[in-house]
Amino acid sequence: DADVTQTPRNRITKTGKRIMLECSQTKGHDRMYWYRQDPGLGLRLIYYSFDVKDINKGEISDGYSVSRQAQAKFSLSLESAIPNQTALYFCATSGGGAAGELFFGEGSRLTVL
Amino acid sequence: RKEVEQDPGPFNVPEGATVAFNCTYSNSASQSFFWYRQDCRKEPKLLMSVYSSGNEDGRFTAQLNRASQYISLLIRDSKLSDSATYLCAVIPYSGAGSYQLTFGKGTKLSVIP
Numbered sequence: 001d002a003d004v005t006q007t008p009r010n011r012i013t014k015t016g017k018r019i020m021l022e023c024s025q026t027k028g029h030d031r032m033y034w035y036r037q038d039p040g041l042g043l044r045l046i047y048y049s050f051d052v053k054d055i056n057k058g059e060i061s062d063g064y065s066v067s068r069q070a071q072a073k074f075s076l077s078l079e080s081a082i083p084n085q086t087a088l089y090f091c092a093t094s095g096g097g098a099a100g101e102l103f104f105g106e107g108s109r110l111t112v113l
Numbered sequence: 114r115k116e117v118e119q120d121p122g123p124f125n126v127p128e129g130a131t132v133a134f135n136c137t138y139s140n141s142a143s144q145s146f147f148w149y150r151q152d153c154r155k156e157p158k159l160l161m162s163v164y165s166s167g168n169e170d171g172r173f174t175a176q177l178n179r180a181s182q183y184i185s186l187l188i189r190d191s192k193l194s195d196s197a198t199y200l201c202a203v204i205p206y207s208g209a210g211s212y213q214l215t216f217g218k219g220t221k222l223s224v225i226p
Contacts, residue, residue: 035216042218043157043200058213090156100147100204100214104156 003027006091006105014113019078021108023091031094032074033102034058034066036087043090049074081112116140117203119217127225130191134220136201137183145204146177146184150197151219157200160186191224198222 004025013019023032034046035058045058047066055066063085065077078085088109092102119136126132138146146163161168163175163184174187184203188195198219205215 040218043216045213045215048213100145100162100202101159102157102214104158106156 002106004091004093004103004105006089006108008108009106010109012111012113013081015080015082017081017112019081019110021076021089021091021110023074023076023105025072025091025093025103027093027095027103028071029093029095029103030071032068033092033094034064034074034076035090035092036060036085037090037107038087046076046089078110078112081110083112086110086112116205116215117201117217119201120220121218122220123223124220125223125225126191128191128193130224131187131189132191132222133188134186134199134201134222135183136185136203136217137181138203138205139182140203140205141179141182143182143203143205146175147202147214148173148175148184148186149200149202149216151200152197157216160199188222191222193224193226196222196224 007022030051033048035043037043044060048056049068067075088107090107091105094102116139148160149157150160151157163177167176172189176185198221200219201217202214
């Protein structure tokens with residue numbers, strides 16, 4: 001089983017719908033991240049959390065919200081999805097090892113029609 | 114200027130060739146540097162950290178040039194299995210306790226038989 005698990009892996013939805021992407025990890029890491037990846041734009045940080053009581057905005061947080069329900073769980077919500085939020089979303093974790101070593105989930109491909 | 118910029122690619126090289134990628138960063142106070150590898154439709158995975166003195170891992174050599182603010186990745190004796198997208202990543206200095214990894218857009222490498 002993967003150490004960082006994302007659900008759903010694929011989702012097609014319509015404009016205006018609320019979507020939640022979930023991430024859980026078994027690595028015991030405190031730090032968790034949500035990135036989105038778009039062709040030609042690379043990986044961009046949406047939100048990150050260094051522990052259960054800590055939430056921080058990343059580069060592109062508008063239109064997104066997150067919840068850190070437990071050390072092992074970090075969910076990303078799109079309150080009202082729009083087509084330009086169509087992307088590949090990655091959850092990642094990092095722990096007490098070398099700063100900069102992120103462990104990514106397998107990704108959630110979201111299509112907003 | 115983007116915080117982290119990479120050679121646009123794609124690089125198409127024959128098996129056995131040596132190929133080099135560069136990545137420039139804009140924040141001179143950046144503190145940590147990395148190369149990640151991302152296979153098609155997969156999550157990124159850490160390939161290697163980049164140390165000030167340069168470092169080597171088998172056929173892969175990473176170097177840092179702080180004066181010119183770039184990092185490089187050299188792959189010798191390319192294998193078909195090296196075909197992937199290579200992402201450089203930097204932790205730009207933005208205050209105490211900040212560990213936000215910033216990625217370049219990636220350079221695609223195709224090794225041809």
